[in-house]
Amino acid sequence: MPKPDQEHGYILVIEQETAMRHWLVTQLSGQGHTVDACDVLSVGLECFRAGNHDVVIADYLSLKAQNSTFLKTLAEEAPDTPVITVCSGDDINNAIGALQNGAVDHLFPQHLNPEVLGLRVQKALERSLLLRQNRQYRQQLEAANTELERSLELLQEDQEAGRRVQFRLLPPSPFEIMDCVVTHRIFPSLYLSGDFVEYFKVGENKLGFYLADVSGHGAASAFVTVFLKAVTNRLQRHYEKKTQVNYVSPSRVLADINAELNAMHMGKHLAMFCGVVDLVNNRLTYSVAAHYPPPLLINDGDVLSLAGKGLPLGLFKEVNYEEHVVSLGERFTLMAASDGVLDVLPKGSASEKEKQLQEIAMHVNSVDDLVSALQLSKDAALPDDVALLVIKRA
Amino acid sequence: MPKPDQEHGYILVIEQETAMRHWLVTQLSGQGHTVDACDVLSVGLECFRAGNHDVVIADYLSLKAQNSTFLKTLAEEAPDTPVITVCSGDDINNAIGALQNGAVDHLFPQHLNPEVLGLRVQKALERSLLLRQNRQYRQQLEAANTELERSLELLQEDQEAGRRVQFRLLPPSPFEIMDCVVTHRIFPSLYLSGDFVEYFKVGENKLGFYLADVSGHGAASAFVTVFLKAVTNRLQRHYEKKTQVNYVSPSRVLADINAELNAMHMGKHLAMFCGVVDLVNNRLTYSVAAHYPPPLLINDGDVLSLAGKGLPLGLFKEVNYEEHVVSLGERFTLMAASDGVLDVLPKGSASEKEKQLQEIAMHVNSVDDLVSALQLSKDAALPDDVALLVIKRA
Numbered sequence: 001m002p003k004p005d006q007e008h009g010y011i012l013v014i015e016q017e018t019a020m021r022h023w024l025v026t027q028l029s030g031q032g033h034t035v036d037a038c039d040v041l042s043v044g045l046e047c048f049r050a051g052n053h054d055v056v057i058a059d060y061l062s063l064k065a066q067n068s069t070f071l072k073t074l075a076e077e078a079p080d081t082p083v084i085t086v087c088s089g090d091d092i093n094n095a096i097g098a099l100q101n102g103a104v105d106h107l108f109p110q111h112l113n114p115e116v117l118g119l120r121v122q123k124a125l126e127r128s129l130l131l132r133q134n135r136q137y138r139q140q141l142e143a144a145n146t147e148l149e150r151s152l153e154l155l156q157e158d159q160e161a162g163r164r165v166q167f168r169l170l171p172p173s174p175f176e177i178m179d180c181v182v183t184h185r186i187f188p189s190l191y192l193s194g195d196f197v198e199y200f201k202v203g204e205n206k207l208g209f210y211l212a213d214v215s216g217h218g219a220a221s222a223f224v225t226v227f228l229k230a231v232t233n234r235l236q237r238h239y240e241k242k243t244q245v246n247y248v249s250p251s252r253v254l255a256d257i258n259a260e261l262n263a264m265h266m267g268k269h270l271a272m273f274c275g276v277v278d279l280v281n282n283r284l285t286y287s288v289a290a291h292y293p294p295p296l297l298i299n300d301g302d303v304l305s306l307a308g309k310g311l312p313l314g315l316f317k318e319v320n321y322e323e324h325v326v327s328l329g330e331r332f333t334l335m336a337a338s339d340g341v342l343d344v345l346p347k348g349s350a351s352e353k354e355k356q357l358q359e360i361a362m363h364v365n366s367v368d369d370l371v372s373a374l375q376l377s378k379d380a381a382l383p384d385d386v387a388l389l390v391i392k393r394a
Numbered sequence: 395m396p397k398p399d400q401e402h403g404y405i406l407v408i409e410q411e412t413a414m415r416h417w418l419v420t421q422l423s424g425q426g427h428t429v430d431a432c433d434v435l436s437v438g439l440e441c442f443r444a445g446n447h448d449v450v451i452a453d454y455l456s457l458k459a460q461n462s463t464f465l466k467t468l469a470e471e472a473p474d475t476p477v478i479t480v481c482s483g484d485d486i487n488n489a490i491g492a493l494q495n496g497a498v499d500h501l502f503p504q505h506l507n508p509e510v511l512g513l514r515v516q517k518a519l520e521r522s523l524l525l526r527q528n529r530q531y532r533q534q535l536e537a538a539n540t541e542l543e544r545s546l547e548l549l550q551e552d553q554e555a556g557r558r559v560q561f562r563l564l565p566p567s568p569f570e571i572m573d574c575v576v577t578h579r580i581f582p583s584l585y586l587s588g589d590f591v592e593y594f595k596v597g598e599n600k601l602g603f604y605l606a607d608v609s610g611h612g613a614a615s616a617f618v619t620v621f622l623k624a625v626t627n628r629l630q631r632h633y634e635k636k637t638q639v640n641y642v643s644p645s646r647v648l649a650d651i652n653a654e655l656n657a658m659h660m661g662k663h664l665a666m667f668c669g670v671v672d673l674v675n676n677r678l679t680y681s682v683a684a685h686y687p688p689p690l691l692i693n694d695g696d697v698l699s700l701a702g703k704g705l706p707l708g709l710f711k712e713v714n715y716e717e718h719v720v721s722l723g724e725r726f727t728l729m730a731a732s733d734g735v736l737d738v739l740p741k742g743s744a745s746e747k748e749k750q751l752q753e754i755a756m757h758v759n760s761v762d763d764l765v766s767a768l769q770l771s772k773d774a775a776l777p778d779d780v781a782l783l784v785i786k787r788a
Contacts, residue, residue, distance in 0.1 A: 162613025219556025230624035
């Protein structure tokens with residue numbers, strides 16, 4: 001509770017009896033208050049409106065004579081201003097009437113002792129100051145709140161708009177190629193994602209794809225995904241132009257991205273799982289740049305954890321990535337996730353979590369199954385972005 | 395001011411005199427209050443600590459007997475709880491002592507009338523409830539404030555990190571090529587900028603440059619600048635590789651960016667002023683895609699507003715851009731600004747503002763002069779991003 005920072009107030013005395021008015025003014029002035037005084041209520045009201053006093057002391061007989069109109073008006077115009085009534089008589093009903101009509105205190109003749117007067121005024125002053133300070137503090141808080149909300153909304157809208165642009169860069173889900181269906185989902189930990197997924201047709205019967213996880217998350221990392229998209233978009237258009245091209249080298253794609261990322265000097269690096277699915281020759285060619293957890297391939301019911309390692313992209317100038325080739329069954333599921341997925345799996349060691357993912361992978365038909373197995377929801381507060389990719393031939 | 399939502403309180407009566415205690419309990423209960431009562435202060439204190447009553451009514455003679463220790467303890471432990479003292483005697487000094495020691499009110503024998511008692515308790519209750527509600531409301535506001543601040547900080551840090559990455563994409567300023575100095579500055583309206591500047595050496599004695607202004611501002615527009623950087627970085631490396639290349643076509647650069655931007659489907663378009671300065675043959679070749687205001691060329695003291703128009707990039711599939719060639723003086727200044735600059739110029743019509751810029755351009759040696767002429771500061775709240783580029787041969 002803030003304590004009033006002053007003990008002297010600005011007081012208005014309205015008292016018809018001259019001697020009493022003088023006594024009140026003398027006492028209150030002597031106690032350090034600033035005092036205005038007048039003898040009739042109508043003048044008192046004008047005076048109050050001009051001065052906005054902290055406390056009003058009014059003679060109750062005058063108030064009673066005009067049916068307490070003054071008290072009602074004051075309560076309406078200045079609800080925080082305390083009124084103390086005084087009364088020369090000794091009728092308890094006067095006190096009742098005054099208090100009922102909004103006075104905070106009523107002084108009887110025996111109260112018209114300098115010390116009691118001072119203490120009563122002090123209480124009223126304290127009330128008035130407390131109310132005023134409370135209101136000011138509340139107004140400041142409310143203003144700060146409004147301002148904060150406004151700033152937050154501005155940033156949220158900005159990030160929301162950025163998110164919409166970023167999500168436009170993602171490929172369609174589901175995406176069909178021959179008898180194969182590709183689905184993906186990204187759950188950013190904030191608005192913008194540092195995880196990214198891309199896939200596209202290469203020639204007539206091949207699927208190129210990657211899943212990328214930029215270091216960190218949020219706007220800074222999201223920038224790198226835009227850069228990635230620009231690079232791969234160009235690669236893709238390059239392949240499309242040369243109609244005869246039916247080969248894309250994942251290790252070459254990684255090396256290209258690495259070179260361009262280094263040239264950009266964004267101060268960011270990323271992990272990537274990049275591959276080409278050959279749907280005619282039933283073969284997956286892939287390369288790995290610091291991607292974890294290992295992608296899973298379910299070939300006719302058997303789970304294979306895809307081996308392979310490599311340095312992250314964007315850290316070193318010259319990096320060569322290994323290229324791996326595995327056979328695909330007639331029916332297969334290829335499932336990859338960024339390391340953010342480890343945060344949403346039940347607690348356990350890294351190898352326990354890998355095992356959990358393998359179990360889930362056995363029953364996954366599309367990314368939707370994966371999302372529900374992981375109990376991921378749109379509004380989940382995630383410590384890191386989560387990217388999920390499922391390529392399925394049934 | 396929130397009004398108390400209840401008029402009945404939880405009251406503690408501490409009164410040694412049995413008849414008076416019974417009378418108080420009976421009256422207050424009859425008026426709807428919940429009342430606890432006891433006869434000694436020590437028991438009263440325990441009772442208060444257990445019940446946390448809204449108002450305490452205590453007999454002043456007891457309080458006085460123990461030197462008002464109870465009042466002081468209560469003021470410390472529960473500063474918002476009002477205490478009303480009652481007194482069978484008629485000694486005004488009792489009232490003074492009670493009020494001085496923190497009682498909010500003192501009731502004399504003639505006040506021990508049911509109605510006055512009720513009104514006095516009502517006033518105390520109102521004070522207690524107001525204080526409580528004020529505190530609760532303040533606490534809610536403070537908690538909301540803290541929460542908002544936390545969310546805002548999170549987003550601000552995120553944007554700040556994005557901004558750092560974005561600014562790493564900008565070229566060095568100043569940048570020297572032969573006897574020419576290039577400087578630039580970008581003032582984002584939020585954290586991230588939709589304006590972007592790039593320049594680089596082409597061959598031995600040419601300078602390629604552009605100034606871009608993406609529609610909108612903030613994260614969504616900043617994404618497009620990353621894309622731009624990726625495209626032009628590649629173009630630049632492309633030229634660097636072919637050591638013999640000494641020609642870059644601005645209109646071709648615009649057409650390339652347009653094609654790639656369309657392929658990205660980001661839903662964003664941009665204005666651009668792109669050029670090549672040939673420092674040996676003293677020639678500027680440039681193209682304009684919806685750039686406004688017109689760039690200014692000061693050739694040996696004469697101001698030339700660079701003509702040229704073209705559609706924005708990223709809206710139409712096939713666009714051809716005109717290419718313009720102008721001669722450069724022995725000494726020249728080339729100055730370009732995004733349209734955000736119009737917001738920071740003194741009010742006036744578009745043509746008046748163009749004239750203002752021309753006047754400023756006459757005295758500009760580097761972007762610093764331009765910044766001070768425009769009175770731009772780091773913390774200026776700008777409605778739109780402002781990008782400034784100055785190329786100067788002295």
